[in-house]
Amino acid sequence: MKTYLQLTRHNGNSPLFLAVEMSLVSTLRGTPLHVHAEGLRGTGKTTIMRSVKQFLPLITRIKDCLYNCDPGQPHCPIHKDLPQAEIAALGTEQIPVPFLEISHSAKIGTVAGSIDLGKLTNPSQPEAALLPGIIPQAHRGIIFVDEINRLADTSPEITDVLLDVMGTKPGRVQIEETGLPVVEVPVSVSVWAASNPDEEPGPLTEIRRQLSDRFDLVVPMGRPSTTEAVVDILLTNEAVKNEQSNGDRDLSPQEVKRLQKFRQDIANIADQSDLAMPEYLTNFLASIYINFNIESLRALEAITQAALLHAALRKRNQMMISDIMAVLPLVLYHRVSPATLTEIMNTVNNRMSSDEKTAYTVPPSVNKGGSSRFAQFFNRNSEKKDADTTGNDEQDGEESPPQKARYLRDALDSGVIKKEHDLS
Numbered sequence: 001m002k003t004y005l006q007l008t009r010h011n012g013n014s015p016l017f018l019a020v021e022m023s024l025v026s027t028l029r030g031t032p033l034h035v036h037a038e039g040l041r042g043t044g045k046t047t048i049m050r051s052v053k054q055f056l057p058l059i060t061r062i063k064d065c066l067y068n069c070d071p072g073q074p075h076c077p078i079h080k081d082l083p084q085a086e087i088a089a090l091g092t093e094q095i096p097v098p099f100l101e102i103s104h105s106a107k108i109g110t111v112a113g114s115i116d117l118g119k120l121t122n123p124s125q126p127e128a129a130l131l132p133g134i135i136p137q138a139h140r141g142i143i144f145v146d147e148i149n150r151l152a153d154t155s156p157e158i159t160d161v162l163l164d165v166m167g168t169k170p171g172r173v174q175i176e177e178t179g180l181p182v183v184e185v186p187v188s189v190s191v192w193a194a195s196n197p198d199e200e201p202g203p204l205t206e207i208r209r210q211l212s213d214r215f216d217l218v219v220p221m222g223r224p225s226t227t228e229a230v231v232d233i234l235l236t237n238e239a240v241k242n243e244q245s246n247g248d249r250d251l252s253p254q255e256v257k258r259l260q261k262f263r264q265d266i267a268n269i270a271d272q273s274d275l276a277m278p279e280y281l282t283n284f285l286a287s288i289y290i291n292f293n294i295e296s297l298r299a300l301e302a303i304t305q306a307a308l309l310h311a312a313l314r315k316r317n318q319m320m321i322s323d324i325m326a327v328l329p330l331v332l333y334h335r336v337s338p339a340t341l342t343e344i345m346n347t348v349n350n351r352m353s354s355d356e357k358t359a360y361t362v363p364p365s366v367n368k369g370g371s372s373r374f375a376q377f378f379n380r381n382s383e384k385k386d387a388d389t390t391g392n393d394e395q396d397g398e399e400s401p402p403q404k405a406r407y408l409r410d411a412l413d414s415g416v417i418k419k420e421h422d423l424s
Contacts, residue, residue: 002236003251004051005258007044010229012222015330016048019217021266022309023190027097027142028057028270032169032190033305034214036148036204036334038197039221045194046146055263056096057270059140063091066132067185068098068139075139075186077130098141098189100134104150108157111135113175113183130183135165135173138189148193152208153201159211166191166214191215205334213295216302217327218334269315275308278319284351285324292344294336302331324348 009017019035026033037045062069067076071092074080079087102111113133135143145151145162152159165171170188193215197203205212212218224230251259285300294300306327311319325348332341 002047002051003255003259004048004054005255005262006236007048007051008224008229008232008236010224010226012039012224013044013048016045016219016221018310018313018326019219019330020049020052020192021313022306023142023192023217024052024056024097024266025270025309025312026305027140027188027190028059028267029273030140030188031305032166032171032188033302033309034166034191034216035193036212036215036218037192037194037221038203038218039194040198040223041196043221043223045221046144049144049192049194052142053096053099055259055266056099057263057267058094059097060092060094061140062087063093067136068095068141070140076132076136077183077185098138099144100138100141101144101146102134102151102158104147104154106134106155106158108161109133111158112161112173113185114177130175130177130180132185133173133175135161135187135189136175136185139185139187140189142190142192145191145193147195148211149195149197149201149204149207152204152211159208162191163211163214165189166211212334213298215334216298217306217330219330220333269312272312275311275317275319277304277308281319281324288344288347291347292336292340294332296335299331299335303327306331321348 007017016035016037019037023033023035035049037049039045059068060071062071062074062079065074065076065079067078069076069079071087074082074087079090111133113130113136143165161173165173165187170186173185173187175183175185191214195204201207224233282304285303288294289297289300303324307319307323310323310326314323328345328348329341332344336344
């Protein structure tokens with residue numbers, strides 16, 4: 001199988017690589033970032049998301065805790081009230097960041113939790129106890145749901161559980177079983193999902209709009225737009241097939257080394273969380289929210305969270321306007337109409353300097369207000385954009401800020417961004 005770093009990046013899928021890396025960093029920091037990939041079948045949505053399992057960093061939990069309790073902040077019914085001395089006596093262990101999936105055949109007890117039949121039928125010491133489901137066991141990790149539009153249509157009970165999990169950060173899950181007290185467990189888990197809106201039952205926004213809004217980012221997956229990208233995909237797939245015909249193989253030392261380095265890069269970025277959104281930029285986003293009648297305040301929260309993560313992945317020590325521009329389309333894709341998105345992008349673009357406009361012009365497909373919801377929002381060369389990601393070994397010495405970017409303090413002084421009193 002192809003490793004995450006072997007997957008071909010092109011204009012159509014590079015935003016998803018960015019989104020999953022931002023979400024993984026945010027998950028390691030303890031704050032979920034929910035991502036939904038929408039696109040035509042065969043565009044590699046699930047392949048990209050599942051391949052992240054190859055380089056998941058390690059987390060420390062109380063030994064054998066199915067709820068993945070942080071030793072410093074135990075939350076599960078078993079450990080939350082124990083004194084630190086007893087928790088220390090239990091010991092700790094390291095495990096990869098949990099990555100679990102919810103299938104369409106899953107039952108509500110499997111997802112939330114149910115009676116632990118093993119303990120109940122123990123002949124020596126039977127007891128009634130709860131067995132945590134997929135969601136509690138994914139605490140501090142990721143849950144993946146494929147074809148979430150179909151799940152929302154056919155499994156309203158599981159959808160309601162996801163709404164509780166994604167409604168706040170951290171979320172919560174409630175486990176109910178006859179004869180046992182109701183147990184409510186806090187969960188901090190990033191939900192990743194994929195869907196094809198052109199197939200039945202249709203786009204998630206039309207099936208369960210409330211669930212759609214819970215996703216911080218929605219990534220429109222597109223087809224590769226160059227022959228070079230298509231050739232690279234075909235050649236890589238052919239090489240993988242030849243390897244599989246000769247039996248499964250272990251990763252080469254070079255592949256293992258690259259994945260280990262990438263894993264460490266992600267962990268290091270997650271450890272550095274001193275970036276903050278400047279007040280004047282927060283005021284600017286608030287004015288966009290008011291002026292364009294954006295319905296959900298989650299949009300502003302998602303823009304702030306994603307922009308900070310974008311800057312962190314670029315290994316910068318302060319925010320730039322380019323970070324906002326990079327995440328705006330993904331945050332607003334499912335929250336406003338294409339025409340409104342065009343207006344917002346043009347408004348932000350008009351406040352930028354001429355140099356920044358050169359690098360971050362509004363894509364023609366957005367300017368035209370086209371009806372296609374799969375327009376490419378990122379019109380920069382994808383190969384140049386990919387070079388900025390943490391997975392590129394050649395970027396270890398990257399300097400900040402990049403060429404043609406401006407510090408936010410300079411933008412404030414020049415009037416590109418105005419404070420709240422200037423906008424009134």
